[in-house]
Amino acid sequence: MTDHVSMNDWLEKYDGTERISKGDVLEGEVISVNSDEILVNINFMADGIVPKTEIPEENPLAYAPGQKVSVYVIKVDDGEGNVRLSLTRAEGLIVWDELLEIFNQNKTFEIKIKEAVKGGVIAIYKTARIFVPASQLSIAYVSDLSDYVGSKLKVRLVECVPGDKKAVASHKVIELETRQVARKDFLSRVSIGDQLSGKVVRLASYGAFVDLGEIDGLIHVSQMSWRHVKHPSEVMKEGDVVDVIVVQVDRDSERVGLKLAKVMENPWDTIYTIYQVDDVVPAKITRVTQFGAFAELEEGIEGLIHISELSESHVSSVSEVVKVGDSVEVLILDIDADAQKIALSLKAVDSEPETDFAEFVDETDTKATLSDLFADKLKNLKL
Template sequence: MATDNINEMSMNEMMQQVDASMKKIHKGDLLKGRVISVTDSEVMVNIGYITDGIIPKSEISDKEVDIKEILKQDDEIFVYVVDINDGEGNVLLSKKRADKLKVWKDIEENFKKGTAFDVKVNEVVKGGVTSSINGVRAFIPASQLSISYVKDLNVYLEKTLTVKVIELDQQKGKLVLSAREIEKEQLEMKKKQVWDSLQKGQKRTGTVRKLMKFGAFVDLGGVDGLIHLSDLSWKRVTDPSKVVSVGDVVEVYVLDFDREKNRISLALKDVSKNPWDEVKDKFKVNEVVEGTVVKFTNFGAFVEVEPGVEGLVHISEISEERIAKPSEKLKIGEKVKVKILDIDSQKNRMSLSIKEAIDKPVEDFSKYTDKEDEGVTLGDLFKDKLKDFKVE
């Protein structure tokens, strides 16, 4: 009798130990199990519970599949607990529900971490495009496709995009992705790399992105720099489109930069070949040379005597006559002779004169002789002039 009690207690203790060793499961749990057996109609799975789980064929996939091609004995899979007891003492499981739930958990994890991943665009819909993440439908609004404006969404069909989750609601089945956010992050990284590597005097390659009246903006790889009109060429430039076009790949020099103000000054002209460095060797004061009128100001006209070398003709040096503005005597593009009055190569300045370059006519004494004054000599003319002077 005592032996029976001892055996009974031992059996109870064993069952308690077995129960304690078995994990507790609940309806709706997502579990990891090992496939025990596979038939044409169901899969038996060890889920570490007191009884095994059964996955009917209808819970394998939403598509018509051959179970034996999908699952094999000893495969480790995730399963969803549909019911603790299927009526026959087994736990009813679902693989397709587990797959979707696992996908949502992975998506949520990506959302929390801000992880980027690739998706393929399946369809163009109103306001954007759609894709699928392991059976979960995702929406990418048109505004989230790119940093740039997207005119035709159809160009994204079948295209693979790197995206991140920006909004999700599993209960509503709502999942919103963004490729624009990834582009922004990549652009910020490129900007940092450019700023970190900038040096004055450095030569870099860039692409002309935009033309303005005052110059051209060049993309250096995520950061724009400005080539001012005066730095496009050593020659005077009034229209940047005459030197560069949008899309041109150009070699530029870094003149200066200010990271806090987000400004980079560039030059297209070769800063090492300043034509003013050779001005004193090529030109001399009092020399008369030919140039081209390139600009008017209120105080005079600028004349280019060599590509990149201009001198100022003050308004008082344009003509012997008194004029109010340079355009009264000159035209832009006109070729003129100028006399060099002064050269300051350090300040890149040259003073010129047009009136000093013009040959002054010799006084025409024939005006004092006509038909009525025939026979009058030059001496007579001087005597006539001397009459006006009295010597005291």
């Protein structure tokens, strides 16, 4: 029998081959595969064996003969004359070099979300674990992190420390860049006078912000109605879809000013076509003061019933006659469109009406006289 020759003995005798050591990462080519291991040619006197446990996802059949692979040397001699290799460990070392290059060059790459954790999600890139904070998943607020599990995301690295195997990525930065490109394009095309449609996304004391798709435009309170608007909520609410007209475009500051496309026409501009002096019209009492009561004829048209026009009788207090919310009929005494004032009278409508003789008229007798009409009434009078 021949004596057993160790791998180290062979290495000493093997002429023309570089020595390999534990921890080396080598390039090889797959020779054969089976369900338990992969045989790899590493240009050495002995081929290398990659056991199933050292293969990503423990799936040897995912590889094919002729495929180029990077392998990590676990043992130069496994006791049977074989070089023990690992694909997983090689990839684990190589991937951090790759990630550092990606980070330094600010490249975009794709990751797959594996699980949701406190404050964000964990993704896998080859064999490296990458953390994506919840705040970096999207421009929009993310309420349920689990919705991302199993999905793929395009990201950029915002931090990479290979020595600590630490990598932090962001998808939000890509969304912001995409939005910025869209904003620039939108601003290059939009012009004053354009009519657009959008959703009200936020109300402020000075106006309402409308999502136009690529950018948010502002409707100032002064552009919501002809009348004074104290707060945008008097006109609209968040979530409303409104038609707007562009009134200002500032491309440098990326701001777009808007106005409502259907701003109510000032009724005072057409007041004389709707109301005339001596018209009797319905109204609602809106305010009560010491000198009289204000009554609204329609939205935006409010007139004053002076205390002297409330009743034929003496009025010591306006509230004796009317109160806020009362529905009344009033006579228009005067209209001043320029001053936006209307003088009204309640007593002119409430005064005793003239006697209506219609009920006494016999429509079949066209020759009836006054004495005929009042015959029954006059005979009862005592002189």
